Amino acid sequence: MLPQVLGLIEELIHQKRCRLILVKQGLDLDPQNHRDMTHKILLTIFAMLAELERDFVSDRTKEGLRARREQGIVLGKPKGVVQPSMYDADRERILHLHALGVPLTTIVEVHLKYGKYLSLKNYLAKLQR
Secondary structure (H helix, E strand, C coil): CHHHHHHHHHHHHHHCCCCEEECCCCEEECCCCCCCHHHHHHHHHHHHHHHHHHHHHHHHHHHHHHHHHHCCCCCCCCCCCCCCCCCHHHHHHHHHHHHCCCCHHHHHHHHHCCCCHHHHHHHHHHHCC
């Protein structure tokens, strides 16, 4: 991540000749000023800190999930729970059209006017189990 950030900034400043102003950090990276090593050092530090923060967020999330499991809290949807489907209201109509041999794409696009081919296919597969 760090090399990409620095590469992007380098490209903006030197190749595209853009002036990059970081207001919050008080930095003004002017392509006319080729010698300012302080700016390069600060950019490197900022990029490293951003990458560290991303890693810390990931670690805190994993730690929180681990703590919940240790408390006996089951994460996620319980197995075997059937959630309502958007197709339930039109179930009989869908089954009738499907029995007539109407293609699923036609059922979705012409008859229902909502949904997607793959989700309707999965819905019908679950009904047939």
